[in-house]
Amino acid sequence: MTIIKVKHIRKEWNGIPLFADVSFEIAERERVLLFGRNGIGKTTLLQGLLGRYTFEEGNVYHGLPPKERGVLDQELEIGPDVSALEYVLSGSPEVDDLKRRLEQMGRMLQETGGSDEALVAEYGEVYERYLQLDGYGWEAKAEQSLSQLMLNPEVWTLPYRQLSGGQKTRVQLAALLARQPKLLILDEPTNHLDEETMVWLEEWVRNYPGTVFYVSHDRRFIDRTATTVLELSPQGCRRYPGGYTKYREQKEIESRTLAVQYRKQELEREKLLASIRRYAEWFQQAHLAAGQNDFRRAQAKKNVSRLHAKEASLERLEQNRVELPRAISQLSMKLEGEVFRGDSLLEMSGIHYAYGGVPALLENFNLTLRRGDRLAVLGPNGAGKSTLLKLIAGLLEPDGGELRMHPRTRVGYFAQELDNLPLSSTLLDSLLELPGMTQTEARTILGCFLFPREDVFKRIGDLSLGEKCRVAFLRLYFGRANLFVLDEPTNYLDIDTRERVEEALASYPGGLVIVSHDRYLHAKVANRLLVLERGGNPRQFTGTYEEYSSKDRSRVLTPEEQSQEGELQLMKLRLAQLMHSETRETVEEDRELMTEIVQLRRTIHERQ
The missing domain is CATH 3.40.50.300 (P-loop containing nucleotide triphosphate hydrolases)
Structure with missing residues (x-):
């Protein structure tokens, strides 16, 4: 169907x-x-x-029909007083209307003491219809759906408009789960x-x-x-x-096939053009040599026939010509940081943080960030991921404990709210404020970030969320930070741009702390994971996201183990630097280099 x-x-x-x-x-x-x-x-x-x-x-x-369609809408507009539960219940309009009428008539019957016989009769009819439509069953299904989407009962009565983005999405999903359109x-x-x-x-x-x-x-x-x-x-x-992976594979095959066909066609085209030129030259030479000799003139005309045949072949080729897809503009970004030769970028020990009257989000929390760390922070909404990032970035002060930042550590912070951008400035003006920046350089840089031509005169406040996201990366580009603290950096980007950002972050020489719901980003970039849980102890996992997904994650690393893991990461970083270093000037220096590489490999193998 x-x-x-x-x-x-x-x-x-x-x-x-x-x-x-x-x-x-x-x-x-x-x-x-x-x-x-x-x-x-x-x-x-x-x-x-x-x-x-x-x-x-x-x-x-x-x-x-429309009633058999269910929609999840990111820009859903509903009344200011409609609660989460009321929105889910509205998925069955007739039952919802009957419920409201019963509540209204119930209040009226209380006021009249049940003396209005007509109202009593009407209430009975409405109640009978409510039972026929299994109204109580629908209410139970709505509540069950909200529970399945991990929404607590205290959220059900809150106005939909007051909910967070994640809660709004879950409420809409609960409405669809109940209806099953x-x-x-x-x-x-x-x-x-x-x-x-x-x-x-x-x-x-x-x-x-x-x-x-x-x-x-x-x-x-x-x-x-x-x-x-x-x-x-x-x-x-x-x-x-x-799915996506298979789509990418098919696109690559398609691209290679088109490229082969295009080259083959171009070669055929060149051959036809050469033949056309050759037959044209032969005709001119034979026609001049023939003079008034009818036989020779007839022979010369054969070259004209061949010329016309080749021209017809060229015309058919042009009509069925394979065109290579036009290159799509892509984000072009290489993130660089200030050189950092120290060991620890940042250390947090015994950190305590809580909002007023709320159980502590972080209690006796310890974390060390070293050069080369790429830490992904995981956990459910409300576990304190964004709070941790703000503590690291210096936007919040801990209630207790100690946070020590290396004097040479420079933090670049990306906020998911994108509210730290100069909204009143134009894109071009925001760059021209930089020392030594020319208009030509500014336009070139903006073009690399997918802001061409007249777009450079747009006010940052008028940009879409995806465009603002690119502006935020543009500011990181000039910050030369050696520690990036990124809160949902790819939320509003399309897949192609996300992949360019991943490539830039993967090659970034500084430290990274990332909160994201994009599991591909974690898999591509992270080499350490920190798992936060509401009311539970933080858990650290040294390894990639794929390894984390496939291993036992229950054990919490002790502070000593965290320190050992940090040292191991430093040794791996040092080994990578040595492996890619240039050849030494003397044989003795080369021998020392190889000795250090062998020793590092042996130590890393023993500690893993």
Whole structure:
């Protein structure tokens, strides 16, 4: 059964074309990812399918009525007094309306003492209908769904608008879980979710009995849920079976195949052009030599026939010419830090921190950050991850304990709220304030960060969240910090830009402390993990995210073990530096180099 069928739709935004000639079908039980760069129109396409926008051209067929569709909307607008539970209950409009009427009539009956017989009769009819629709069962299902999404009962009565981003997402997911519509349309369902909720969501989407059409930038989530990737571009869209990894593999094969076809065609084109030139020259020479001799003139004309045949072949080749895809602008960034030759960038010992009247987020907390550390901080929302980063960055003061920063440590802080940007400045002006910066250099740098031409005159406050995120990295670019403290650095970036950021962070020579819900980022960058838990002791794990995912994580490292692990990381960093160092000037120095390398390898092997 076809759930959605789209034919040749086109959409403009304020007169600017977003996409055109988009056609696709989604069948029952498919899980389809809508993929594309930021600004390509993914959310606009979803909103158009829901009837909230109109398309300039094309047709959309829906195989299901609106009541069978469920939507997760990042910009959901509901009344200021609607609680989380009330929003979930509104998923069954008739039951919700009957419940409200029963409550209203119940208050009226209390006021009249039950003397209004007409009101009593009406109450009985409404109550009977409520029972027929299993109203109490629906209430229980709504509460159960909120519980499954790890939302405590005290959150249920709070106004939806007052909830955090992660709580809002979970409330919407709870509403969909209760309703179980036949079609789910999800716009960034993984935003702001902690790992526990993310794992639950993956399982739910993978086993969902209906059809799922969604947008996401979480590559692991895509790999574990999508059956099809639908790539949206300004010129249309293409389908690729499987998840993100399989999509990337197919794109690479496609790119190599196109390159081979293009080279082959270019060689054929050169041969045809050479033949055309040669036959033209032969005709001219033979025509001049023939003079008025009819036989020779006829022979010369054979070259004209061959010339025309080659020209026809060239025309067919041009009509069916393989074009290489136009290069897409990509973020170009190399992060550098001030040279740091010390051992420890930062040490925290016996740290205590708590908000007023709330149990301590950090209690007797110890942490050492050394040169070469790439620490990923994991844990559920509310465990204190962002608080820890603010303590490290110096934005918060601990209530107790000691935090010692090396005098040469320079911290570069990236806040997920993006509220430390100069919102009133233009992009260009914010760079021209730097000493010695010229307009040409500023424009070049902004182009590397995907801000071309007239975009440089935009006010930072008017930029999208993804653009502000790139501006935040631009400020880190000039900070030359040797310790980056990054709170959700890739939240608003598309996948292509995330991968460029990962490459820059992986090659960054300084220390890193990262909080992120992007598991691909942890897998690519981190070599140490710190796991925070609400009400539990922090746990440290030395190794990659993939190793952490596959090993026993229950044991807590002692301070002595943490110190030993730090020394081990320093030795590994020293070994990497020696392995990539230049050849020494003398044989004796080369022998000393090899001796140190051998000793380091032996020591590292013994301690692992």
